Amino acid sequence: xxxxxxxxxxxxxxxxxxxxxxxxxxxxxxxxxxxxxxxxxxxxxxxxxxxxxxxxxxxxxxxxxxxxxxxxxxxxxxxxxxxxxxxxxxxxxxxxxxxxxxxxxxxxxxxxxxxxxxxxxxxxxxxxxxxxxxxxxxxxxxxxxxxxxxxxxxxxxxxxxxxxxxxxxxxxxxxxxxxxxxxxxxxxxxxxxxxxxxxxxxxxxxxxxxxxxxxxxxxxxxxxxxxxxxxxxxxxxxxxxxxxxxxxxxxxxxxxxxxxxxxxxxxxxxxxxxxxxxxxxxxxxxxxxxxxxxxxxxxxxxxxxxxxxxxxxxxxxxxx
Amino acid sequence: xxxxxxxxxxxxxxxxxxxxxxxxxxxxxxxxxxxxxxxxxxxxxxxxxxxxxxxxxxxxxxxxxxxxxxxxxxxxxxxxxxxxxxxxxxxxxxxxxxxxxxxxxxxxxxxxxxxxxxxxxxxxxxxxxxxxxxxxxxxxxxxxxxxxxxxxxxxxxxxxxxxx
Amino acid sequence: xxxxxxxxxxxxxxxxxxxxxxxxxxxxxxxxxxxxxxxxxxxxxxxxxxxxxxxxxxxxxxxxxxxxxxxxxxxxxxxxxxxxxxxxxxxxxxxxxxxxxxxxxxxxxxxxxxxxxxxxxxxxxxxxxxxxxxxxxxxxxxxxxxxxxxxxxxxxxxxxxxxxxxxxxxxxxxxxxxxxxxxxxxxxxxxxxxxxxxxxxxxxxxxxxxxxxxxxxxxxxxxxxxxxxxxxxxxxxxxxxxxxxxxxxxxxxxxxxxxxxxxxxxxxxxxxxxxxxxxxxxxxxxxxxxxxxxxxxxxxxxxxxxxxxxxxxxxxxxxxxxxxxxxxxxxxxxxxxxxxxxxxxxxxxxxxxxxxxxxxxxxxxxxxxxxxxxxxxxxxxxxxxxxxxxxxxxxxxxxxxxxxxxxxxxxxxxxxxxxxxxxxxxxxxxxxx
Ligand code: NA
Ligand code: NA
Numbered sequence: 001x002x003x004x005x006x007x008x009x010x011x012x013x014x015x016x017x018x019x020x021x022x023x024x025x026x027x028x029x030x031x032x033x034x035x036x037x038x039x040x041x042x043x044x045x046x047x048x049x050x051x052x053x054x055x056x057x058x059x060x061x062x063x064x065x066x067x068x069x070x071x072x073x074x075x076x077x078x079x080x081x082x083x084x085x086x087x088x089x090x091x092x093x094x095x096x097x098x099x100x101x102x103x104x105x106x107x108x109x110x111x112x113x114x115x116x117x118x119x120x121x122x123x124x125x126x127x128x129x130x131x132x133x134x135x136x137x138x139x140x141x142x143x144x145x146x147x148x149x150x151x152x153x154x155x156x157x158x159x160x161x162x163x164x165x166x167x168x169x170x171x172x173x174x175x176x177x178x179x180x181x182x183x184x185x186x187x188x189x190x191x192x193x194x195x196x197x198x199x200x201x202x203x204x205x206x207x208x209x210x211x212x213x214x215x216x217x218x219x220x221x222x223x224x225x226x227x228x229x230x231x232x233x234x235x236x237x238x239x240x241x242x243x244x245x246x247x248x249x250x251x252x253x254x255x256x257x258x259x260x261x262x263x264x265x266x267x268x269x270x271x272x273x274x275x276x277x278x279x280x281x282x283x284x285x286x287x288x289x290x291x292x293x294x295x296x297x298x299x300x301x302x303x304x305x306x307x308x309x310x311x312x313x314x315x316x317x318x319x320x
Numbered sequence: 321x322x323x324x325x326x327x328x329x330x331x332x333x334x335x336x337x338x339x340x341x342x343x344x345x346x347x348x349x350x351x352x353x354x355x356x357x358x359x360x361x362x363x364x365x366x367x368x369x370x371x372x373x374x375x376x377x378x379x380x381x382x383x384x385x386x387x388x389x390x391x392x393x394x395x396x397x398x399x400x401x402x403x404x405x406x407x408x409x410x411x412x413x414x415x416x417x418x419x420x421x422x423x424x425x426x427x428x429x430x431x432x433x434x435x436x437x438x439x440x441x442x443x444x445x446x447x448x449x450x451x452x453x454x455x456x457x458x459x460x461x462x463x464x465x466x467x468x469x470x471x472x473x474x475x476x477x478x479x480x481x482x483x484x
Numbered sequence: 485x486x487x488x489x490x491x492x493x494x495x496x497x498x499x500x501x502x503x504x505x506x507x508x509x510x511x512x513x514x515x516x517x518x519x520x521x522x523x524x525x526x527x528x529x530x531x532x533x534x535x536x537x538x539x540x541x542x543x544x545x546x547x548x549x550x551x552x553x554x555x556x557x558x559x560x561x562x563x564x565x566x567x568x569x570x571x572x573x574x575x576x577x578x579x580x581x582x583x584x585x586x587x588x589x590x591x592x593x594x595x596x597x598x599x600x601x602x603x604x605x606x607x608x609x610x611x612x613x614x615x616x617x618x619x620x621x622x623x624x625x626x627x628x629x630x631x632x633x634x635x636x637x638x639x640x641x642x643x644x645x646x647x648x649x650x651x652x653x654x655x656x657x658x659x660x661x662x663x664x665x666x667x668x669x670x671x672x673x674x675x676x677x678x679x680x681x682x683x684x685x686x687x688x689x690x691x692x693x694x695x696x697x698x699x700x701x702x703x704x705x706x707x708x709x710x711x712x713x714x715x716x717x718x719x720x721x722x723x724x725x726x727x728x729x730x731x732x733x734x735x736x737x738x739x740x741x742x743x744x745x746x747x748x749x750x751x752x753x754x755x756x757x758x759x760x761x762x763x764x765x766x767x768x769x770x771x772x773x774x775x776x777x778x779x780x781x782x783x784x785x786x787x788x789x790x791x792x793x794x795x796x797x798x799x800x801x802x803x804x805x806x807x808x809x810x811x812x813x814x815x816x817x818x819x820x821x822x823x824x825x826x827x828x829x830x831x832x833x834x835x836x837x838x839x840x841x842x843x844x845x846x847x848x849x850x851x852x853x854x855x856x857x858x859x860x861x862x863x864x865x866x867x868x869x870x871x872x873x874x875x876x877x878x879x880x881x882x883x884x885x886x887x888x889x890x891x892x893x894x895x896x897x898x899x900x901x902x903x904x905x906x907x908x909x910x911x912x913x914x915x916x917x
Contacts, residue, residue, distance in 0.1 A: 016652050017832040049652065049828035051532075051781045054539055060434065066524065066531045077440045077449075146360060157444060166357075169367050169444030171544055174730065176647055176657060182725035198650050198657040299439075336763035343550040343737075343762065350551075350734030354727045367544050370734075374547045375538070378770040384760075385767025398505035399882065406505070413506040416514050423517070423533050431534030456537060 006039065007228065012046040013071035014055035019196055020255040022047055025247075026071060029239055036235035041228070062221050063117050069220045075153040082296045083111045086307050087125055087215050088155035089292060090285045091278075094128025094210030097249020098317040102310055103215060104245040110306045115217075119225040121240035122218040124248040126190045127256050128210030129156075133186030134179050137205045137269060140277055141284065150175050150187040155292060156212050160188070162288045163281065172197055179203065188212075191259030192252070200262045208272045211281065218244075325469060332383045332466050335459070339380030342455075346373035365445035372442070375452055379459030386417065386466035407474055414471045418464055425460045432457065487523065491788030494519045498779065499819075499864065508870055509768075509775030516778035523785050532781045540777035541770055544730065545644060549603045550766045551733035555740040556607030557758045557765075559714065560614070562744030568711045569615035571704040574696035577619065581683035581690045584625055585676045587612040588633040592672045593719075595637010600644075601823065601860055603733075605634035605868045606765050609875030620691040623879060625682070628861075628887030630875075631868040632675055632894075635857035638823065639668030639850070648827055649849045653835045656846070659913040663846045666908050667854060671898050678894040710743045768874050772867065789817065793833040803841045807903060810834065811855050818859010818866070826856050846913060847906040854902065858895045861888055 011030060015021045022045075030043035046052035052061060058072025059080065074081040075088070084103065093099040103111070103123040111123075131138055131149065138144055145164040151157045157167035168184050172193060178184045179202045186203065194200055218240075225233065263270060273281070296303040350370060353363040363369070398406055432453040440449040494515050501511035521529035560566075569583065576582030590612065595604040609630045616626035638645050646664060650657035683690045696704075718736045721727050727735060744750040750758075783789065796809050817826050831852065838848045860868040863885045873879050902908060 018652065018654055018835075046784070047832065049648075049832060050784050051777065052784070054535075057535060057539065060535075061531065064531045065527045076443065077435075077438070078443055078446070079441055080438050148357065148362070151444075154444070154446070166362055167444070169365060173644075173647065173651065174545060174728075177644075177730075178728050181722060181728045183728040183731070196651065196654070198647075198654075201656060201658045336767075337759055339767075340554075340759045340762050343554060343766070346547060347551050347554065347734040347737040350547075350727075350731050351738045354731055354735065358726075370547050371542060371544055374550060375541050377550060378541045378766065379537075381763035381767040382771050383767070384763040385771060388760075388764050397503040399880075409505045413501075413504075413510060416506065417510045420510065420513055420517065423529075424537055427530050427534035428537055429534075430530070431538070452538070460537065 006042055007232070008042045008044055009069060009224070010044050010046065010052075010067040011069040011071075012050075012052040012058060012061060012067040014048040014053050014058060014073070015071075016049060016196065017047040019048075020192070020251060021071065024251055024254070029244070032239045033232075033235050036238065037232050041232050041235070059118075059217070059219070062219055065221055065224065067221075068224045069121070069218070071216065071218045074215045074217060078154055081111075081114050081215075081217075082299045082303070083114050083306055084123065084215050084217075085153070085155070086293070086296060086303065087310060088153050088212055089289050089307065090155070090159045090211050091282050092310060093125070093213055093314050093319045095249070095317075095319060096125060096127040096213070096252035097246075098314055098319050099125035099213050099215075100245050100248040101317065102313040104242060105313060106306070106309055110302070110309055115219065117222050118217075119220040119222045120217065121220055121236070122244045122248075123215060124218075124245060124252075125213040125215045126192070127213070127252050128208075129188050129190045129212050129214070130194075131186060131188055131207040131209050131211075132194060132199065132203045133205045133207075134182065134203055136185055137271075138186075138207045139271055139274075141280055147185040148183070150178070150184055152188060152214055156188055158288045158292060159212065159285055162285055175199060176202060190252075191256035191263075193259075195259035195262050200259070200266055200268070203263070204268055206263055206268060206270045208270060209278075209281070210273065325472065328465055328469060329387065332387045332462055332469075335380045335462055336384035339377040339384075339455075342373045342377030342380065346370045346377070349373070365442075368442040368445045368447055372447060372451060376455035379456045382459050383462035383466040386463050387469060389470065411471055411474045414467050414474065417467045418471075421460055421464045421467065425457065425464065428453070428457055428460060487786040488788045488791040490519065490523065491783060491786030491791075494779075494782060494786065495819075502865060508865065509772040512772075512775035512779035516775070516780070516782040519782035520778075520785065523782070528785075532778055536774050536777040536781070540774045546773075548600050548730055548733040549606070549769055550762070551737045552600075552603040552607045553610070553766050553769075554758075554762050555714075555733065555736035556610040557761045558737070558740035558744045558750075559711070560611050561754045561758050562710070562740065562747045562749050564711045564714065564740070564743060564747075566615060566618075567704070567707040569612070569619070571701075571708045573619055573693065574701045574704045577693040578695040580687060580692050581625075581679045583616050583619055583621060584629040584679045584683075584690060587616065587626070587629050588636070588672060588675045588679065591630060591633025592636040592640060592668070593715075595634060595640065601634045601638060601857060601868055602769055602871050604637050605630055605871045606769060606875060608633065609872045610761065610765070613872075613876055619693065622689040622887075623876070624883045624887030625679070625689040626887075627872045627876065627879060627884045628891055629675075629679060631861050631866070631872040631884060631888060632891035633672075634868050634872075635860055635895075636668060636671050636675070638853055638857055639664040639671060643853070645823055645827060645853045645856070646849065648824065649831060649853060652828070652831045653845055653849065655849055656913075659846050660849055663909045663913045664850050664853070665912060667850050667898070667902055670901065670908065671854070671895070674894040674898050675891055678890040682890045710747065714739050714743060765874055769871065772870070789830055790833055793830065793837065797837050803843070806837070806841060807843075807851075810837075811851075811899060811903075814852065814855040815859050815862055818856060818862060819864070823853070823856040823860065826859070827852065844906060844910060847902075847909045850909045851899070851902055854895075855899060858892070858899075861895075862892060863888065 013026060033041050052067060055073060055076050058070040061067045062070045074084050141163050147165045148168050149160055149165050150170045151160055151167040160167045170178060175187050176198060293303050293307055349363055349366055353366040356362045435449045498511050498515040502508055517529050520532055572586045591604055591608050594608055612630055613626045646660040647657055650660050717739055718732050721735060722729055722732050792813055796806055860866050869884050873881050873884055
């Protein structure tokens with residue numbers, strides 16, 4: 001038969017090709033679209049470690065048309081997605097499934113303005129992050145006093161400062177040697193990167209605080225999308241959106257489980273934050289949350305409304 | 321001629337001094353943090369500051385490397401060529417560098433504009449992205465100047481030879 | 485024309501430009517941008533032109549480059565390195581090649597803390613080559629000793645390359661660190677042997693000096709307290725957990741400056757020259773990093789590395805033949821890329837091949853890092869050869885290349901030994917874990 005003209009789309013992301021994001025999510029997604037279009041759409045993937053795998057450039061690459069599709073972190077560089085980043089505020093959610101769906105449901109009415117030029121294929125967020133330490137066991141707020149902890153985002157830095165710890169910005173690849181040399185006392189991460197960066201070798205204590213999450217985007221260049229055939233557009237739509245977002249809860253559980261099992265096998269101490277202590281942290285962090293929203297409101301008029309909408313959606317999903 | 325060129329050379333030299341001072345600042349900030357954290361007085365956002373000093377310092381010294389011909393190359397083949405050919409090749413290489421740097425300047429300016437529009441700031445301290453781009457753009461522009469100076473220097477011996 | 489073919493032509497063109505005397509960084513950048521333009525249009529070229537000058541220098545881990553260079557420059561200016569080499573000379577000067585062997589050992593030690601080959605060569609080249617020259621050593625021997633010695637540090641923990649490999653392949657970083665110690669020491673010993681053999685064959689390369697008396701030796705020990713203090717501070721501080729290896733560069737730079745001031749050798753003129761040296765050397769290294777980044781963008785989109793690996797994978801050859809092919813592949817790729825880019829770019833494709841052949845991943849990682857570093861000293865294009873050349877004004881690449889052959893032979897011997905006896909890499913980890 002006469003095959004339609006082939007189009008090759010470039011996909012980039014910043015995680016190593018052994019990561020679940022690559023093996024469970026992006027590769028199968030591209031295969032699904034290729035099969036659905038009978039081979040019309042092919043993909044070339046550039047994972048972390050390649051020149052196109054720089055975490056800070058994912059959004060720009062898509063906008064510039066250097067790649068067609070990218071998966072990246074909203075928080076790096078910071079401040080580009082102030083609306084979406086409100087999900088990072090402390091104690092909003094500790095569940096990847098609920099957080100991912102909330103983002104997707106709020107996207108059309110509340111978050112869309114910050115994705116100009118982008119066709120948003122999916123938004124998601126990881127399970128509640130933990131506080132991992134090497135020598136000092138953390139159970140209460142007082143244990144955090146003076147600890148130097150690596151943090152992923154300004155929201156988490158503000159949270160740690162309010163709780164008495166010293167936040168330290170550091171590239172994820174440098175965390176291992178800095179913990180090993182006791183330059184920092186630990187790091188704030190979900191379970192998954194603890195395994196992918198080999199950190200269980202240098203950590204001993206894990207406090208399951210469930211205190212924060214971090215959002216991720218999966219986006220396509222809008223003009224490129226509009227220029228595709230109707231079949232291709234339909235296939236991409238079918239593979240993306242709500243159907244894709246719904247998968248992230250289980251995926252994150254699976255990716256995190258590997259890190260937790262590794263820690264358990266190594267005989268580490270894993271503690272959950274007690275309900276009373278959790279309330280103490282919440283109370284202590286109220287001013288941080290308010291200040292962060294006020295700061296965001298300088299850029300985004302309805303920051304408070306978006307935060308409230310996030311809380312309401314998450315409450316519907318049984319969070320808090 | 322020298323009256324125009326000497327100040328340009330001095331400018332490249334001054335940028336290099338500023339660049340090395342930026343490195344020194346990175347070193348002092350790190351040492352202050354190392355000492356400070358022993359007494360619970362760490363330097364906040366030291367990684368951000370070191371990155372700023374090193375990126376800025378690097379771009380301020382790069383023009384000097386162009387001016388002094390510090391950029392290394394392979395002389396194995398070229399050494400066997402007659403001097404006029406060698407000189408022509410040297411000038412061709414400098415011209416290639418000028419074209420390349422001009423393109424870098426133009427596109428870096430665009431990238432800077434885009435990041436300015438996004439309101440980008442450094443990850444921990446929120447240092448405005450402007451601080452990173454100003455030394456970078458100045459360094460690229462000065463590198464063009466430095467390459468042009470080396471071209472002028474490269475042509476000069478020919479003049480002397482023909483005069484002799 | 486296929487992407488792989490364009491990749492080959494790009495290699496050839498860059499090599500041609502370099503042979504015609506274009507600076508390495510400029511040749512790589514021009515070919516990288518031009519090739520990327522050809523393959524991805526102006527939008528693509530425009531993007532990398534605006535991105536590489538920032539992103540190639542931005543990583544925090546690169547701060548070790550300028551700071552260790554400063555440490556080396558001040559240490560040399562303060563006469564610290566002079567007193568060190570005088571001491572070594574008083575003990576070993578009567579042994580032919582003794583200073584070069586010592587320089588290799590010092591490189592291994594310094595590389596161990598600094599973790600960056602380029603920074604090691606830039607620092608030790610500045611410190612050691614003038615001293616060897618002063619003692620009558622030929623430039624070819626002294627410069628090649630430093631270029632080769634600079635490759636040793638990556639195997640001695642901490643090593644950022646092993647961390648990256650561990651992350652990419654999900655191999656224990658701790659086991660990699662421990663496993664790399666014996667291969668690293670083996671490398672240093674073989675380099676030492678290479679020097680001894682070379683000097684026996686060509687004695688004029690390293691003239692001996694009269695044996696020193698014990699009184700002279702003791703006096704020379706008395707003068708090295710400054711260097712001893714600096715090294716003890718930098719290395720001890722890392723192992724005591726006072727600072728990370730990255731931060732050690734800053735401590736070393738400030739420490740060397742303070743010692744230079746105390747020694748009263750840091751005159752106004754000496755300070756000026758220190759600034760000039762630091763600027764020229766770091767400017768050149770950083771611009772090479774930018775050129776390499778632009779070239780790597782191009783190389784990646786041609787799909788050449790991936791195509792070559794597929795070729796190896798589908799060759800149907802046995803484990804030994806595949807291992808040999810992989811080694812050759814890395815040595816060739818090492819012509820253009822720094823070890824870090826090579827590992828990031830190729831290990832994701834190679835690791836499954838290695839696993840399928842039943843290779844132990846710790847052993848394989850140590851082999852890969854070893855061979856990736858060898859690319860740095862193989863002509864025509866080896867980054868360490870260029871950096872060592874840049875540390876000595878007037879030193880020609882021809883002279884450096886003349887001296888490097890014995891070290892490449894030593895590396896080949898090391899690879900054969902490591903490939904034949906995996907136990908060398910696996911014995912220590914088996915005791916510790
Ligand atoms: Na090392
Ligand atoms: Na090479």
